Amino acid sequence: MNQKDYEQLQTKLSPKTPIGLNVLKAFLVGGIICTVGQAISFFYIMNFDFTERTAGNPTVATMIFISLLLTGFGLYKKLGQFAGAGSAVPVTGFGNAVISAAIEHKTEGIVLGVGGNIFKLAGSVILFGVVSAFFVALVKLILVTIGVTHW
Amino acid sequence: MKRNVFRILILACSIQLLVACAGEQKEKFATYHAAGDNGSQSAIEKLLKEEKSIKKGTAVFVDDVVLVGVQIKPFSKLKRTKIEENLQKKFEKEFPGKDVLVSTDFKISWEAQKLMKKELTEEELKKKIKKLQDLAKEET
Structure with a gap:
């Protein structure tokens, strides 16, 4: 088999x-x-x-x-x-x-x-949460700097 | 197991109902004045009525401070910052030279409703309003 x-x-x-x-x-x-x-x-x-x-x-x-x-x-x-x-x-x-x-x-x-x-178990949740939050904040910072949106 | 779950469900629902219904303001718009100028009341009601997405509005006048707490309808909550800014601008235009604070936060309208029911002296009222203004500024 x-x-x-x-x-x-x-x-x-x-x-x-x-x-x-x-x-x-x-x-x-x-x-x-x-x-x-x-x-x-x-x-x-x-x-x-x-x-x-x-x-x-x-x-x-x-x-x-x-x-x-x-x-x-x-x-x-x-x-x-x-x-x-x-x-x-x-x-x-x-x-x-x-x-x-x-x-x-x-x-x-x-x-x-x-x-x-x-x-x-929870360490990976914290790690990926922090990393993804960092990147989302980076995108928002770029958008605010360009002037598309505001904080 | 099934019965227990059902019981928990009923308990959660009734707690929610009790929490939600305690001391609600019945009328849609209400204003409270420390000094007795009733002229601005209709102006405020007109301003609040123009905004369709508002469920409830409470305004408190003390001295040169105007505190407006509004509650937004659930499906408009995505646009709450925009509505808040819009109303803030409108109120500042309506009452120039006054310290205007418009907030969509539940805490502000809840406390404003509580202020109306209590018979407070002007001094106490000012203190409470100052506290609320500080609270509204707090982040995280």
């Missing part, structure tokens, strides 16, 4: 992925997470001295703190199994990636274990 035959056999035997249902679940759970985030944002705007522009920072911090608690108690794992991308794409998924890596490598010590592995 060569590789192609094996692949054919594998796709034939493995259960079909319910793409529609998965998308629906991801949409619902991701939407709920974002609604909670919006509610927290409104909470900060209404009760503290934050405007819509500045309320993003404490909101993100709070969402990551919530995902820290959920990850620590093992609940985010279940949510991720149910919702897939719906729980991975919002900032809570990023928090989960950082925190679960930290928990996993705790036995190897604080410096080399936790410190060395905490960004094992």
Whole structure:
């Protein structure tokens, strides 16, 4: 049996992925997470001295703190199994990636274990985020210098 | 599992509703004056009515400060900076020599609506307005 035959056999035997249902679940759970985030944002705007522009920072911090608690108690794992991308794409998924890596490598010590592995998964997200932000800012700078748009 | 998800959904929706409906301003446009000059009220309402994409507008007058908080309709939010600049220019033209601040930020209109309900002395009002002006300038 060569590789192609094996692949054919594998796709034939493995259960079909319910793409529609998965998308629906991801949409619902991701939407709920974002609604909670919006509610927290409104909470900060209404009760503290934050405007819509500045309320993003404490909101993100709070969402990551919530995902820290959920990850620590093992609940985010279940949510991720149910919702897939719906729980991975919002900032809570990023928090989960950082925190679960930290928990996993705790036995190897604080410096080399936790410190060395905490960004094992999320490091690439940060790297590509920073690099792409740099290039977008560069493009914007050029556009502003030419006079097409303004800051 | 299904029931739990349903429960969470209902909880999220009701929290959102509660947050959104607390102390909303009923009328579309409202103005508040520390000094009793009612002449400018109609001028402001006219200016705000010209702009179609505005859902709600609140204006507060104290001394030489005009604070206007507007809320934009959801589908016009992409153009919010443009609308804000446009309104700022119009208001500056309407009230020359006054310190005008037009903001599309939710915080400004929320605080302006709160200012209207409270009975504040002019001194306190000025302090609050100063704070809001500083807040509106803050970045990130």
